[in-house]
Amino acid sequence: MSAPAHPPARRPARATAFAWQRSYTSGVLAALLFLFYLTRTGWTFGGIEALGITNDALPLALAAVGETFVILTNGIDLSIGSMITISNVTLAVLCSHGFGIFAVVIVVAIGAVAGLINGLIVCYMRIAPLIATLATGSIYLGISLMILPNPGGTVPQWLTNWTTGDISTSNFPIAGLWLILSIAGGWVLLRRTNFGIRLQALGGSETSSWSAGINVVRVRIGAYVAAGVCSALAGVVLGGLTQSGDPTIGAVYLLGAVAAVVVGGTSLAGGIGTIAGSVLGAVVLSLVSAVLLVSGISANYQYIVTGLIVIGALLAHSLQSKLDLLATRRSQRFVRAPGEGRR
Amino acid sequence: MRGKETDPLIAEAAGGGDTVGPAISARGVHKHYGGIRALEGAEIEIAPGEVHALLGENGAGKSTLVKIFAGVVRPDAGEIRVAGRTLTAGSPLEAREAGIATVFQELSLIPQLSVAHNLVLTAFPRRGPLLSVASANEIAREALAKLGLDHIDPRGAVGRLPLDQRQMVEITKATMTRPQVLILDEATSSLNRAEVDRLFDLARTLRDQGTTVVVITHRMHEVWALADSMTVLRDGRTIGRYAIDEIGQQDAVSLMAGRDITSVFPAKHLAETTSTALELRNVRLRRGQTPWDLELRRGEILGLGGLQGQGQREFLLWLYGAGAGGGSVIRDGKTVRIRRPGDALRHGIVLIPEDRALEGLHLNLPVRWNLAMATLRRRSHLGVLSMTAEKRFAAEAVARMAIKSSSPFQPVSALSGGTQQKVVIGKFMAVDPAVLLFVDSTRGIDVQTKFEFYEMLRSLARSGAACVLYSSDTEELVGLCDRIAVFHDGVPVQMLVGDEVTQDAVVGASFAAVEGAL
Numbered sequence: 001m002s003a004p005a006h007p008p009a010r011r012p013a014r015a016t017a018f019a020w021q022r023s024y025t026s027g028v029l030a031a032l033l034f035l036f037y038l039t040r041t042g043w044t045f046g047g048i049e050a051l052g053i054t055n056d057a058l059p060l061a062l063a064a065v066g067e068t069f070v071i072l073t074n075g076i077d078l079s080i081g082s083m084i085t086i087s088n089v090t091l092a093v094l095c096s097h098g099f100g101i102f103a104v105v106i107v108v109a110i111g112a113v114a115g116l117i118n119g120l121i122v123c124y125m126r127i128a129p130l131i132a133t134l135a136t137g138s139i140y141l142g143i144s145l146m147i148l149p150n151p152g153g154t155v156p157q158w159l160t161n162w163t164t165g166d167i168s169t170s171n172f173p174i175a176g177l178w179l180i181l182s183i184a185g186g187w188v189l190l191r192r193t194n195f196g197i198r199l200q201a202l203g204g205s206e207t208s209s210w211s212a213g214i215n216v217v218r219v220r221i222g223a224y225v226a227a228g229v230c231s232a233l234a235g236v237v238l239g240g241l242t243q244s245g246d247p248t249i250g251a252v253y254l255l256g257a258v259a260a261v262v263v264g265g266t267s268l269a270g271g272i273g274t275i276a277g278s279v280l281g282a283v284v285l286s287l288v289s290a291v292l293l294v295s296g297i298s299a300n301y302q303y304i305v306t307g308l309i310v311i312g313a314l315l316a317h318s319l320q321s322k323l324d325l326l327a328t329r330r331s332q333r334f335v336r337a338p339g340e341g342r343r
Numbered sequence: 344m345r346g347k348e349t350d351p352l353i354a355e356a357a358g359g360g361d362t363v364g365p366a367i368s369a370r371g372v373h374k375h376y377g378g379i380r381a382l383e384g385a386e387i388e389i390a391p392g393e394v395h396a397l398l399g400e401n402g403a404g405k406s407t408l409v410k411i412f413a414g415v416v417r418p419d420a421g422e423i424r425v426a427g428r429t430l431t432a433g434s435p436l437e438a439r440e441a442g443i444a445t446v447f448q449e450l451s452l453i454p455q456l457s458v459a460h461n462l463v464l465t466a467f468p469r470r471g472p473l474l475s476v477a478s479a480n481e482i483a484r485e486a487l488a489k490l491g492l493d494h495i496d497p498r499g500a501v502g503r504l505p506l507d508q509r510q511m512v513e514i515t516k517a518t519m520t521r522p523q524v525l526i527l528d529e530a531t532s533s534l535n536r537a538e539v540d541r542l543f544d545l546a547r548t549l550r551d552q553g554t555t556v557v558v559i560t561h562r563m564h565e566v567w568a569l570a571d572s573m574t575v576l577r578d579g580r581t582i583g584r585y586a587i588d589e590i591g592q593q594d595a596v597s598l599m600a601g602r603d604i605t606s607v608f609p610a611k612h613l614a615e616t617t618s619t620a621l622e623l624r625n626v627r628l629r630r631g632q633t634p635w636d637l638e639l640r641r642g643e644i645l646g647l648g649g650l651q652g653q654g655q656r657e658f659l660l661w662l663y664g665a666g667a668g669g670g671s672v673i674r675d676g677k678t679v680r681i682r683r684p685g686d687a688l689r690h691g692i693v694l695i696p697e698d699r700a701l702e703g704l705h706l707n708l709p710v711r712w713n714l715a716m717a718t719l720r721r722r723s724h725l726g727v728l729s730m731t732a733e734k735r736f737a738a739e740a741v742a743r744m745a746i747k748s749s750s751p752f753q754p755v756s757a758l759s760g761g762t763q764q765k766v767v768i769g770k771f772m773a774v775d776p777a778v779l780l781f782v783d784s785t786r787g788i789d790v791q792t793k794f795e796f797y798e799m800l801r802s803l804a805r806s807g808a809a810c811v812l813y814s815s816d817t818e819e820l821v822g823l824c825d826r827i828a829v830f831h832d833g834v835p836v837q838m839l840v841g842d843e844v845t846q847d848a849v850v851g852a853s854f855a856a857v858e859g860a861l
Contacts, residue, residue, distance in 0.1 A: 192473040197456075201464055204453035211415050211451050213436040213465050271455040 022265030023277030025316045033287040040294040047171030054175035055164040059234040061282035063253045064260035066230025068278040069223040072203045074270025075129035077227045079137030083114045085250030086144045087235030092153025092245025108232045115228020119221030144247045153245040163240030186275025203270030263313040364427045366391035366555040367524050372421030381407040383579040394556040396566040399576035409528050413445040414438035442523030446530045454502030459483035526557040535651040563592045608822035609801040620809035626670035628833035639809040646824030647813040648849045654833030655813040659780045663687045663694040691777035703767035711737035711751040718773040744769040761792030781812045821846045831856035
């Protein structure tokens with residue numbers, strides 16, 4: 001043997017496995033919560049229950065998907081709640097004036113513009129995303145209150161049917177279908193388009209991406225626009241669900257979305273994450289309220305339980321990275337220093 | 344023999360007449376970083392199909408020039424032309440389109456992505472409207488195989504690869520665009536001999552196919568092994584352009600330094616009565632190995648030799664409490680426990696890390712706080728720092744280490760690599776260490792700073808410290824060390840002392856160890 005100085009190490013962890021492993025936590029949590037839910041309902045799970053849970057999860061999941069894009073770039077979007085609100089109230093007002101399907105198109109465009117403004121401010125005014133989106137979020141909320149100061153307006157039945165109704169023949173909730181579609185669409189967008197790959201690259205290392213010739217600004221703005229569009233869709237779904245507009249509706253979705261992203265295994269440091277994880281994270285949070293409901297526990301405890309679950313999920317993720325690091329160490333020739341493998 | 348000076352070179356070029364223009368050229372390039380002048384009218388001209396070396400100390404402006412070529416840094420003034428076309432400054436994309444590919448000193452790969460993703464990042468293969476990961480993997484596999492890197496899995500995460508493999512992936516990435524001009528900036532600094540040979544073969548192949556190759560390295564023998572011609576830079580200016588056979592290594596070094604360096608290494612200190620600083624017993628870096636002993640002596644420089652990756656680095660990290668391993672450390676007859684770097688520091692053991700930016704510096708803070716970091720407690724009462732003491736301390740440390748900065752308040756990120764190294768060492772010198780561990784400290788440092796580093800290391804030893812040095816540069820180990828422990832597979836298999844310390848002996852022992860073990 002010709003004594004290679006570097007014997008081929010056992011195969012290193014695959015890059016894609018990185019991101020996926022972290023999303024397992026949310027899948028396992030969702031499954032466990034669902035089982036627990038079933039024990040509470042006496043193993044009955046019908047169309048009504050499915051409708052309730054998926055309708056609850058869909059707007060949160062959409063918000064979480066949007067937030068995932070931004071968090072992947074190592075940023076954060078705190079205006080998500082306000083963007084949901086502005087699209088929700090605009091939808092209600094436009095529908096009241098008989099815009100029909102065009103109302104949805106306009107609302108999505110508004111979401112895109114709101115996201116674009118966020119992206120432009122972050123990229124060109126070089127304001128930290130946290131502050132920039134906190135400010136724009138406040139502005140978007142103010143505009144929402146100008147559009148619709150009090151809950152009201154009407155959203156037509158067809159929109160309800162298309163967003164949160166059920167496919168009448170099979171009792172299958174249409175929101176469930178949208179959840180599955182958002183997972184599939186998110187996967188394609190993130191893993192099979194240039195935008196997605198560049199998004200991950202940007203989150204991994206901005207300078208490397210830049211020197212690789214990636215238009216960093218465009219990708220980052222794209223992430224904020226995607227967040228705006230997703231928030232707008234969430235606002236539309238909420239319109240369908242409540243059949244009206246409400247200028248206070250978005251507030252709870254901001255922290256819920258960030259929590260879902262974190263439970264779903266997306267790293268707040270950017271670069272690592274999955275859409276499926278975030279959607280499952282949203283399902284987990286919805287299951288928490290469903291479980292509390294069927295257990296007869298006051299919904300007021302929901303926030304405490306949610307908080308505990310977020311902390312638990314973070315612990316699980318860090319445990320996972322440690323195990324992962326251990327496996328990598330074993331596959332390499334020598335033990336590395338603590339922290340060294342995390343570069 | 345001061346070859347051609349700058350002026351005739353420009354005159355010649357300006358005179359026109361050449362039928363074949365240069366592949367790449369730079370005219371009057373200026374670049375300032377704050378108060379530091381990186382380039383002051385540098386001129387360079389490289390003919391197509393040659394391997395050209397850029398020589399100069401750190402701070403001479405080589406890396407800045409290369410970054411300007413790559414479009415990563417925008418010059419304050421000057422013109423870059425590739426194959427006769429003027430490049431827009433500061434556009435990595437345009438530089439790439441003009442056929443410039445660069446392997447940077449700092450790795451530019453994205454650790455979270457797979458090898459294949461990194462390789463095809465900006466030219467991802469498609470199948471229909473979507474990207475195809477399968478064909479990306481296939482393309483990556485072929486590209487790696489072409490460079491003899493079959494052992495690297497294209498699906499593996501880059502962040503999980505050892506440094507040298509990452510470097511090879513980096514080089515693969517640069518060659519994938521079939522560049523007109525391939526720039527290797529310190530590309531060999533983390534490679535072993537076989538890999539360097541492979542890289543050089545590759546560079547020659549590319550040159551023979553008409554690619555212009557620009558090389559930056561601090562290992563002088565590599566220049567004479569590979570390059571056809573060279574440009575020497577000093578203080579941001581071009582000193583001259585030379586063909587490889589019209590200048591010797593010693594002359595080139597003198598040109599870079601601006602003076603003659605007669606002897607690079609300080610005289611060795613042959614202390615007859617050295618006392619033990621640390622005794623290491625039953626050391627084991629890997630499970631199931633025979634434990635071994637080692638003695639670190641006051642006043643000497645102990646080198647860790649052997650092939651790269653034979654456990655030298657791991658040994659130092661273990662001793663510093665930053666890596667795994669087993670064994671006892673005995674200091675003044677007492678066994679001390681070192682479980683974390685804090686313990687090591689308390690016992691007077693310091694480690695100068697190899698990756699300054701990541702492990703040794705707080706890039707966001709000014710020079711003075713970087714220097715103060717390890718000894719803050721000494722100059723504070725009840726947690727409140729004494730500013731007068733801090734001021735005095737910073738002034739002393741800057742003077743002692745001869746740190747070149749415009750003021751102690753300058754952010755350390757604005758300093759050159761060699762100066763940053765001094766800041767790191769200065770910080771640790773403040774704790775009055777008894778044992779100093781150096782992990783490849785001269786990697787990527789220019790000749791002048793290296794020389795100062797050697798002098799400093801020797802004077803540290805002379806003042807009674809035990810210095811342990813791991814370097815991937817054998818010449819350096821041989822020139823500097825009193826004893827060399829040749830490592831193989833995590834074990835020092837041979838100890839060379841005094842006159843036995845020669846380049847041949849170290850290299851011989853390194854390879855003998857490998858063969859003996861198989």
